[in-house]
Amino acid sequence: MTAQDSSRPGILMLGIVHHPKPEFEKLSEVADVRQVTSGTREEFIRDCDAGKYNNVVAISRTYDSVAITGRFDAELVSHLPSSVKFLSHNGAGYDQIDVKPCTERNIAVSNTPSAVDAATANTAVFLMLGALRRAWIPQLAVREGKWRGESPLGRDPDGLTLGILGMGGIGTATAKRATAFGFRLQYHNRKPVDGLETQFGGQNVPTYVGFEELLRTSDVISVHLPLGPATKGLIGAKELGTMKDGVIIVNTARGPIIDEAALVSSLESGKVWSVGLDVFEKEPEIHPGLLKHPGAVLLPHIGTATVDTQRRMEILVIDNVRSAVTKGKFLTQVSEQKLLTAKV
Structure with a gap:
């Protein structure tokens, strides 16, 4: 992606974008984009604590990126930089994310329901x-x-x-x-x-x-x-x-x-x-x-395993991140969080 510019908002992509690569590349028009495709939870937490992602406003994650970071639970969320305000998940189900600590940190969470x-x-x-x-x-x-x-x-x-x-x-x-x-x-x-x-x-x-x-x-x-x-x-x-x-x-x-x-x-x-x-x-x-x-x-969990659906899901994730950075809100914020937000 583009060279890093601390004056611009940052987007951190966890995992690989397989299909809409041109759309993903265009995110660099609105933010600095970094991508992590390997590593361990310990390494990710260490990088967060070291300030490596201090300009990141939005994190985009794939289902498979759980192998890199582990579950986004209270511990992991506590290490995210204070700049992070959005977490965009690729999947309708978002059980890999503990929504409550995200909400308590004022981090919005989105998923890909209709896709x-x-x-x-x-x-x-x-x-x-x-x-x-x-x-x-x-x-x-x-x-x-x-x-x-x-x-x-x-x-x-x-x-x-x-x-x-x-x-x-x-x-x-x-x-x-x-x-x-x-x-x-x-x-x-x-x-x-x-x-x-x-x-x-x-x-x-x-x-x-x-x-x-x-x-x-x-x-x-x-x-x-x-x-x-x-x-x-x-x-x-x-x-x-x-x-x-x-x-x-x-x-x-x-x-x-x-x-x-x-x-x-x-x-x-x-x-x-x-x-x-x-x-x-x-x-x-x-x-x-x-x-x-x-x-x-x-079947081995292949419900969404078509080229057409995977592309739609990835595009919705990209659109969510773009909307977060440019408009300050997600297109498909999870409904559970809206309920939690009212209690915080």
Whole structure:
């Protein structure tokens, strides 16, 4: 990037920009841009304490940059220079950032919510249809030269009740796609979502239900919640026990929302007929019970892994940083922080 000029605001990029390189280069028009693509948490903290980043106003970080800095927790935030006012995260989920200490330091946090909706919803539907057919069994059989092998009969989605757990952008996009397959739709959220009647054109509008009712009455449950203290371990043995016999569970949100050991037990007992998972409790580690179970359709956290979506996400991060430096505010500040800000 350009030579450093302490009279200009600084932007620190943590991680690699893969797609919109010209857009990234243009940030040098409004600020001094520095980039860190390797190192350790200890080195980053030492550099912060030594004043290396004292002109940095905005930090932009990729999901993978956690390998460089570790989680942006209270300890790390305490070492950031006082000049830092903005932290732009590349991802809809921002559990790698502890928002509370950022807010207490008056550091705004942004994410990339809308940019990931379509790709993640497409992945959820892919896993949903795969789980309905227990698709891993015939896929494995044909690769082993056994044609259909012992493939069981699957289920049709027509007339089944799909419970969307978390009706944000991704949950809504998943519900819209699911209407084409004949699902009856219901959802649970912290509160009912306004405007669904209009969004769904008055046809097959998802019904709001309580958490326990969704668990008890859904044939398929698709998880679209953010990970936080209130949602970690939200679905455990007790919750699985209240579900319908033969329920199908899909998770494209965050693995720790579901107790993986309890999920495996429910699969092995037949309580859960099949699962479609893109995320795992201790990823990249996956519970061996999932790996060997024929009713598990598994993907390695690739919900947003398309060129198109990755580019949209990176551009939104760049736009957020540009807006922060030139206008003093983010385009997509996290909603949680707005709640915290009111309490500080």
